[in-house]
Amino acid sequence: AQKITQTQPGMFVQEKEAVTLDCTYDTSDQSYGLFWYKQPSSGEMIFLIYQGSYDEQNATEGRYSLNFQKARKSANLVISASQLGDSAMYFCAMREVYFTGGGNKLTFGTGTQLKVEL
Amino acid sequence: DTAVSQTPKYLVTQMGNDKSIKCEQNLGHDTMYWYKQDSKKFLKIMFSYNNKELIINETVPNRFSPKSPDKAHLNLHINSLELGDSAVYFCASSPRSTGPGGNQPQHFGDGTRLSIL
Numbered sequence: 001a002q003k004i005t006q007t008q009p010g011m012f013v014q015e016k017e018a019v020t021l022d023c024t025y026d027t028s029d030q031s032y033g034l035f036w037y038k039q040p041s042s043g044e045m046i047f048l049i050y051q052g053s054y055d056e057q058n059a060t061e062g063r064y065s066l067n068f069q070k071a072r073k074s075a076n077l078v079i080s081a082s083q084l085g086d087s088a089m090y091f092c093a094m095r096e097v098y099f100t101g102g103g104n105k106l107t108f109g110t111g112t113q114l115k116v117e118l
Numbered sequence: 119d120t121a122v123s124q125t126p127k128y129l130v131t132q133m134g135n136d137k138s139i140k141c142e143q144n145l146g147h148d149t150m151y152w153y154k155q156d157s158k159k160f161l162k163i164m165f166s167y168n169n170k171e172l173i174i175n176e177t178v179p180n181r182f183s184p185k186s187p188d189k190a191h192l193n194l195h196i197n198s199l200e201l202g203d204s205a206v207y208f209c210a211s212s213p214r215s216t217g218p219g220g221n222q223p224q225h226f227g228d229g230t231r232l233s234i235l
Contacts, residue, residue, distance in 0.1 A: 045226035
């Protein structure tokens, strides 16, 4: 079974600084997908960034980048130039596919609560 | 132009009651899901439907019964509500997966906060 570990329950960062949120995973699959979602205090789940196991380059989406180290099974999220609006819970997730029926599910980590300070 | 919409947003009810949560997506996706987020914010899948067919049922009590009248809708009915059912329930959708490395994210609704008194 797949497992996602986020070891930082809470993080603080100064506005305009960069911050790294850690995520390690455990899987025996060769092909997998890793996702990061943001959940602000209003509660919705917002997709941020995706990394495929066969992608040779680290994913980037605006101020978000993914530091993917396959051998270490880590997929850390880097947020550059933090803004007050980045304060939220951040979840790392891995896609697991059920080949029967073509379904898939996301296995989530426990999340990291990020607070951006002035 | 909401992509995945759930109703209601809040649901407060007594123990023992039966309630339903509705979900609709206008993204043209084939696959829909229900996730439960507990009080510690942990998210876990409950069900997945692919084009109206149940494909994932993660050992959820029989009191929970999903229904998919068409591929754009996935409703969740809960019988005999218990205190432990208090949580936020998220509906999500995605294209049918082409493999575990598929890059299509799941799109989530805003969640339904269920509180059992």
